[in-house]
Amino acid sequence: MTYQETLDYLFNALPMFQRIGAAAFKKDLSNTLKLCEHLGQPHKQFKSIHVAGTNGKGSSSHMLAAVLQEAGYKVGLYTSPHLKSFTERIKINGQEIPQDKVVDFVAQHRGFLDALKPSFFEMTVGLAFAHFAAEKVDFAVIEVGMGGRLDSTNVITPEVSLITNIGLDHTQFLGTTLAEIAGEKAGVIKVRVPVVISQTQSETIEVFKSRAMQQSAPIFFADQFFKVQQIGLNNNSKVCDYQVVKNDRKMIYSLDLFGKYQEKNLPGVLMVLEVLKEKGIAIGPETIHAGLAHAAGISGLKGRFQQLGESPLVYCDTGHNEDGIGQLVEQLQAMPYDQLYIILGMVNDKDLSKVLSLLPKEAKYVFCEANLPRALPADQLQEKAAAQGIIGEVIRDVNEALAEIRKKASKNDLIFIGGSTFVVAEIENL
Incomplete structure (x- = not known):
């Protein structure tokens, strides 16, 4: 098949939630687990960071990937949905998956896909994991598609999980209150895997604490460690400056991601980096500053203010x-x-x-x-x-x-x- 024929197969032969909505929603992880088994368990061949939440998970994922790349690691990044091209969903060090890799994946596994009939999202997750494993990435930053507990990405056991802001979205699937939605997002919390909560919200705090306690997972509410305030555009207008206060120490971080809402995303990103450093992963302060200042450019993020x-x-x-x-x-x-x-x-x-x-x-x-x-x-x-x-x-x-x-x-x-x-x-x- 040509690349266009391959995309037609993916978009038309398999359900795609982004296009058709509820009819494409799967309520368990069985297909993803079967697909990963067929592919040789690729998701177990690299370290990962799992990012869930209602708003902010895309920006946070790109910031984390940019900092890790700046630190010299080979970094996979899986996000959704794409804006212009399907290949935007799967990147390594900011480079989109080559079109021929997409064609080869579908051609090689077409018989299994036809028999399993996975959703568009399940198939794409399998493709991402296989690509990251084949290219031997050091880390993969994996953004949840929807919810968390039943999301296709939730077969990984990450180094750390990040849950960003919780808001009312996809209520027909995830619940009609912030607490119910948080319960679904909390499904990414794994046994003894640290979890960072970007934003302390009164409606969700006990949900996350309870799940973390059940899983014996260390939990960090990032905005209780890092107080962030947007200062404004830098003189060159290419970046926006943010004042960060931790333990009465003031720091200035510059982001090439605009939008006041980054005030709520930055604490979670900084806390995840702290957790990774505690695990012995080399990430210096200059690396963090450089990665954040060029996050959109390094990772190719579009559409965020x-x-x-x-x-x-x-x-x-x-x-x-x-x-x-x-x-x-x-x-x-x-x-x-x-x-x-x-x-x-x-x-x-x-x-x-x-x-x-x-x-x-x-x-x-x-x-x-x-x-x-x-x-x-x-x-x-x-x-x-x-x-x-x-x-x-x-x-x-x-x-x-x-x-x-x-x-x-x-x-x-x-x-x-x-x-x-x-x-x-x-x-x-x-």
């Missing part, structure tokens, strides 16, 4: 649930502009009322939709937004919407594109 233009400023972000949108609105409100324009598109299986209630009503809106079955039609989004007092026009294609707003906007205005990973993914030249 990413600047796309200036005069007017244009930013995009993949945040899409109540907590993520709330943090984005906080960031936007802290920025100077004459007029705020928001290009918004969402999927059809989210609780939109709470998300829409957070958005600034004084902004000028254009509603769009991504080209996939889960996308909420733009005219329906327009209606739901109007019920919340948010008025705007419909331009279904995100790039047409951006071009139209750029004609209207002045150089001191701010344009923001978001609401869905898949809308951001369709932005040209991202």
Whole structure:
């Protein structure tokens, strides 16, 4: 098969949650375990770091991978979903898996895949583990897809687990309260494996403590060790500075990841690095500073409060649930502009009322939709937004919407594109 034929097989022959939603959700790890056994247990051939959470796990995963790479290790990175190319999901030292490796994997294991009928995500996890094992990575940073307890990645036994922010997302699968969702995320906590919690939240703290106690796992609430505050853009505007206080000692870290929400991600990342150092893994302070300052560049992260233009400023972000949108609105409100324009598109299986209630009503809106079955039609989004007092026009294609707003906007205005990973993914030249 060609690479395109291989992708067609993956996307069409096997269910893909990102495209079709609930029908692709698997409720146990049996397929992943069978696939890993067939592949020779690749996930047991490298050290790993497991990253779960509602918001922040992508940024945190990329930061950790960048620091470890800066320290001289060969580092695998598995994340999802991809924005532009399937190969973004599987990287080693920032380099995406070659297309021919994807083709060879499917060709070699096609008979087994046809018989097992794994989900798209299960197959992709197997491919990632096999690639990392074959290339003999020192570490692999593995981001959970959804939840934790039943996620396909949860067959690994990592050096340390990280759980970032807990918010209301995928409630049809994970529960309708923060405590219920935390219970699913806590499923990544393994026997005697240290776990770091990025953000102390009153609704979830006892859930994590209880699970850690059951598993005899050391637990660290990172924001109780590291107090982080965003200072602002550095003079060269390529990085954002953060003040970090630990034991009354002040430090400044620069990140090339923007967004005020990194205040909540950075403590978890720094705590994980502390745990790794306690395990004897060589990571010096200069390495940490350098890795964080170039995290997006080293790891290839896109779509996290990413600047796309200036005069007017244009930013995009993949945040899409109540907590993520709330943090984005906080960031936007802290920025100077004459007029705020928001290009918004969402999927059809989210609780939109709470998300829409957070958005600034004084902004000028254009509603769009991504080209996939889960996308909420733009005219329906327009209606739901109007019920919340948010008025705007419909331009279904995100790039047409951006071009139209750029004609209207002045150089001191701010344009923001978001609401869905898949809308951001369709932005040209991202």
